[in-house]
Amino acid sequence: xxxxxxxxxxxxxxxxxxxxxxxxxxxxxxxxxxxxxxxxxxxxxxxxxxxxxxxxxxxxxxxxxxxxxxxxxxxxxxxxxxxxxxxxxxxxxxxxxxxxxxxxxxxxxxxxxxxxxxxxxxxxxxxxxxxxxxxxxxxxxxxxxxxxxxxxxxxxxxxxxxxxxxxxxxxxxxxxxxxxxxxxxxxxxxxxxxxxxxxxxxxxxxxxxxxxx
Amino acid sequence: xxxxxxxxxxxxxxxxxxxxxxxxxxxxxxxxxxxxxxxxxxxxxxxxxxxxxxxxxxxxxxxxxxxxxxxxxxxxxxxxxxxxxxxxxxxxxxxxxxxxxxxxxxxxxxxxxxxxxxxxxxxxxxxxxxxxxxxxxxxxxxxxxxxxxxxxxxxxxxxxxxxxxxxxxxxxxxxxxxxxxxxxxxxxxxxxxxxxxxxxxxxxxxxxxxxxx
Amino acid sequence: xxxxxxxxxxxxxxxxxxxxxxxxxxxxxxxxxxxxxxxxxxxxxxxxxxxxxxxxxxxxxxxxxxxxxxxxxxxxxxxxxxxxxxxxxxxxxxxxxxxxxxxxxxxxxxxxxxxxxxxxxxxxxxxxxxxxxxxxxxxxxxxxxxxxxxxxxxxxxxxxxxxxxxxxxxxxxxxxxxxxxxxxxxxxxxxxxxxxxxxxxxxxxxxxxxxxx
Amino acid sequence: xxxxxxxxxxxxxxxxxxxxxxxxxxxxxxxxxxxxxxxxxxxxxxxxxxxxxxxxxxxxxxxxxxxxxxxxxxxxxxxxxxxxxxxxxxxxxxxxxxxxxxxxxxxxxxxxxxxxxxxxxxxxxxxxxxxxxxxxxxxxxxxxxxxxxxxxxxxxxxxxxxxxxxxxxxxxxxxxxxxxxxxxxxxxxxxxxxxxxxxxxxxxxxxxxxxxx
Numbered sequence: 001x002x003x004x005x006x007x008x009x010x011x012x013x014x015x016x017x018x019x020x021x022x023x024x025x026x027x028x029x030x031x032x033x034x035x036x037x038x039x040x041x042x043x044x045x046x047x048x049x050x051x052x053x054x055x056x057x058x059x060x061x062x063x064x065x066x067x068x069x070x071x072x073x074x075x076x077x078x079x080x081x082x083x084x085x086x087x088x089x090x091x092x093x094x095x096x097x098x099x100x101x102x103x104x105x106x107x108x109x110x111x112x113x114x115x116x117x118x119x120x121x122x123x124x125x126x127x128x129x130x131x132x133x134x135x136x137x138x139x140x141x142x143x144x145x146x147x148x149x150x151x152x153x154x155x156x157x158x159x160x161x162x163x164x165x166x167x168x169x170x171x172x173x174x175x176x177x178x179x180x181x182x183x184x185x186x187x188x189x190x191x192x193x194x195x196x197x198x199x200x201x202x203x204x205x206x207x208x209x210x211x212x213x
Numbered sequence: 214x215x216x217x218x219x220x221x222x223x224x225x226x227x228x229x230x231x232x233x234x235x236x237x238x239x240x241x242x243x244x245x246x247x248x249x250x251x252x253x254x255x256x257x258x259x260x261x262x263x264x265x266x267x268x269x270x271x272x273x274x275x276x277x278x279x280x281x282x283x284x285x286x287x288x289x290x291x292x293x294x295x296x297x298x299x300x301x302x303x304x305x306x307x308x309x310x311x312x313x314x315x316x317x318x319x320x321x322x323x324x325x326x327x328x329x330x331x332x333x334x335x336x337x338x339x340x341x342x343x344x345x346x347x348x349x350x351x352x353x354x355x356x357x358x359x360x361x362x363x364x365x366x367x368x369x370x371x372x373x374x375x376x377x378x379x380x381x382x383x384x385x386x387x388x389x390x391x392x393x394x395x396x397x398x399x400x401x402x403x404x405x406x407x408x409x410x411x412x413x414x415x416x417x418x419x420x421x422x423x424x425x426x
Numbered sequence: 427x428x429x430x431x432x433x434x435x436x437x438x439x440x441x442x443x444x445x446x447x448x449x450x451x452x453x454x455x456x457x458x459x460x461x462x463x464x465x466x467x468x469x470x471x472x473x474x475x476x477x478x479x480x481x482x483x484x485x486x487x488x489x490x491x492x493x494x495x496x497x498x499x500x501x502x503x504x505x506x507x508x509x510x511x512x513x514x515x516x517x518x519x520x521x522x523x524x525x526x527x528x529x530x531x532x533x534x535x536x537x538x539x540x541x542x543x544x545x546x547x548x549x550x551x552x553x554x555x556x557x558x559x560x561x562x563x564x565x566x567x568x569x570x571x572x573x574x575x576x577x578x579x580x581x582x583x584x585x586x587x588x589x590x591x592x593x594x595x596x597x598x599x600x601x602x603x604x605x606x607x608x609x610x611x612x613x614x615x616x617x618x619x620x621x622x623x624x625x626x627x628x629x630x631x632x633x634x635x636x637x638x639x
Numbered sequence: 640x641x642x643x644x645x646x647x648x649x650x651x652x653x654x655x656x657x658x659x660x661x662x663x664x665x666x667x668x669x670x671x672x673x674x675x676x677x678x679x680x681x682x683x684x685x686x687x688x689x690x691x692x693x694x695x696x697x698x699x700x701x702x703x704x705x706x707x708x709x710x711x712x713x714x715x716x717x718x719x720x721x722x723x724x725x726x727x728x729x730x731x732x733x734x735x736x737x738x739x740x741x742x743x744x745x746x747x748x749x750x751x752x753x754x755x756x757x758x759x760x761x762x763x764x765x766x767x768x769x770x771x772x773x774x775x776x777x778x779x780x781x782x783x784x785x786x787x788x789x790x791x792x793x794x795x796x797x798x799x800x801x802x803x804x805x806x807x808x809x810x811x812x813x814x815x816x817x818x819x820x821x822x823x824x825x826x827x828x829x830x831x832x833x834x835x836x837x838x839x840x841x842x843x844x845x846x847x848x849x850x851x852x
Contacts, residue, residue, distance in 0.1 A: 120692065
């Protein structure tokens with residue numbers, strides 16, 4: 001029997017959403033904070049400055065990748081919460097754990113930007129995709145078991161949400177496994193996968209791939 | 214045919230607004246974070262401190278300019294979202310892309326503050342005005358095409374929103390082009406333009422300019 | 427005649443509140459970010475660590491003062507917005523200007539923490555109290571003139587809001603003027619004033635002072 | 640008699656919640672910001688990078704502990720606010736004081752991560768758990784005395800909220816007292832206590848402990 005306190009805590013999902021939006025907004029903005037300005041002492045002409053800015057391009061691509069990851073998880077969490085009727089204490093803690101993995105994202109993104117040629121960095125990054133995915137899956141299983149999903153939600157949507165997380169995580173695992181051939185293969189695969197999730201449905205030619213995932 | 218998951222994602226615009234407000238609030242506060250304190254070792258009198266503070270004035274003007282840019286885009290996005298009935302996944306990603314460009318703003322503002330005499334810095338800054346403008350335009354075109362605009366919105370408002378973005382971007386492009394004469398001309402023109410957007414409608418004498426844009 | 431675009435922008439105050447809360451939350455948290463950890467190399471015993479922590483106390487008091495300032499302005503803005511029926515573009519820009527001065531607060535607080543013995547630092551800090559106060563005053567005058575205040579607001583409340591800002595700013599100006607005798611007099615007076623605003627109404631003995639301001 | 644201004648301020652709890660969510664979101668994300676990347680110059684092989692990442696594990700555990708602390712207080716504040724009918728100025732300032740202690744959390748967490756073998760760091764950390772707990776207790780006593788609690792709240796819930804804070808703080812005090820045997824005993828006890836609060840109710844075997852607290 002749960003304590004009285006635990007039964008009354010966190011029945012309202014609004015503040016959980018607000019906290020999550022704050023964490024995501026902050027993590028997204030932090031990503032780019034690490035783009036360092038060119039050293040003023042090294043810049044003596046327009047050409048120097050363009051070259052220094054060009055040297056930032058690889059980091060920028062990694063940050064874009066981190067932003068995509070955050071965007072995908074923000075979308076995923078939001079879609080779930082929209083279908084949940086009410087919260088409880090355990091659900092709040094599942095989502096706090098989810099948010100903890102999100103706060104680690106700026107770290108693992110910077111790690112990847114700095115050590116992109118190392119498998120260790122790729123695997124840490126992948127672990128940071130796996131963990132929030134697993135927690136979103138846990139969250140959905142939890143609310144399914146406790147009948148906390150909105151009554152009007154069709155059954156096929158309930159299945160779709162689980163399937164979505166599961167398929168995506170399998171593909172990310174494939175991406176991570178590619179690092180036996182070289183870390184850049186992993187990065188390229190994961191990046192392509194994320195771009196597909198983000199923009200594919202808008203490109204007619206790619207619709208079939210998107211609908212398969 | 215979009216997947217089931219994609220059809221159900223992001224129908225609610227509230228969290229998109231909340232995420233955007235978080236990103237804007239954070240980017241606005243970060244701008245000023247780079248104002249460095251005078252070195253305590255260099256300050257031996259009131260006069261030294263005033264002089265050191267005076268030396269920060271040009272940076273402060275650039276940060277004010279960055280704040281104006283963020284304020285203008287925050288206004289623009291908010292006005293749009295107010296007229297949109299419901300969201301979908303693609304709209305969420307258009308706005309996430311928009312927010313990505315917003316997170317780059319503290320970087321390009323700092324770049325401009327540090328390298329204001331270089332055309333490269335001005336052009337990067339301008340690109341960072343062009344990109345969110347183009348994405349807001351895309352967003353409005355998208356919701357117009359999909360009939361996601363609130364029913365009660367008069368047609369002339371729909372046209373006004375597009376025209377606004379388009380005219381402003383043309384003027385910014387003129388400002389950027391001025392950097393062939395010198396980067397400071399660009400900065401001055403863009404700054405004046407932004408001040409006009411922000412405060413002009415309150416000055417009787419300038420009403421005509423404002424109503425022209 | 428304002429343009430069509432300007433008439434339709436920012437009618438909704440919710441996002442202005444959300445943006446403000448984000449800026450205040452961020453500025454409040456940033457204040458403390460500058461508390462530096464003691465240098466590990468300098469700490470060889472419990473006693474060293476206690477002493478190093480004790481040395482942070484003056485900075486902590488200044489940060490508390492900065493937090494009080496932010497809390498007072500957050501309260502002031504919120505009370506106003508509660509009585510405003512709807513927004514418009516000009517009101518949004520008045521509040522964006524207000525938020526700009528708020529984003530400067532971590533800078534002027536750090537300046538005061540570092541240079542508390544210099545009048546220049548006290549005057550900059552005071553200017554950073556004067557500016558948001560003046561903008562809140564402008565905001566209230568603006569909505570009064572445009573009849574944007576909620577119908578049910580009693581007239582004496584409308585007067586109370588103006589009087590509050592005005593009296594407080596006069597007292598802060600007195601505090602700033604005290605720096606002719608020494609900057610610490612100013613700091614002590616302003617701090618006492620802020621504590622009075624924050625906690626006085628809860629101390630029976632001080633009620634009369636609070637009701638006088 | 641409170642002034643008119645003070646009677647009208649802060650009747651709405653929504654913005655207090657929004658400000659709190661912003662402060663918590665920011666403090667949570669800041670915690671991890673201090674995880675430093677391994678020095679690129681020190682990493683010459685996969686093995687070096689794994690070892691450098693392994694060396695971050697103790698810090699990560701401390702940050703997880705800081706996150707748990709923040710999560711527990713976020714939960715506690717939210718549960719309270721859900722049962723409060725309306726706010727007033729004094730309640731707003733009690734919660735602003737609560738938020739001030741929350742903004743100190745990233746500092747005391749970093750202090751603990753750096754000086755985990757010093758009792759001083761443990762006691763500062765404990766003080767930073769005691770203070771927000773005491774303020775939440777004050778807040779609940781205040782709204783109880785002023786009849787600001789929602790009418791429909793059962794009396795046993797009102798008692799449960801006080802008991803919860805009180806029991807938890809007693810246990811934390813026991814944890815802090817353990818530092819006479821060594822600071823790590825305190826850290827381990829407090830960490831175990833926090834994990835119990837966060838996850839215990841989901842483990843059948845531990846239910847009795849959780850319901851006892």
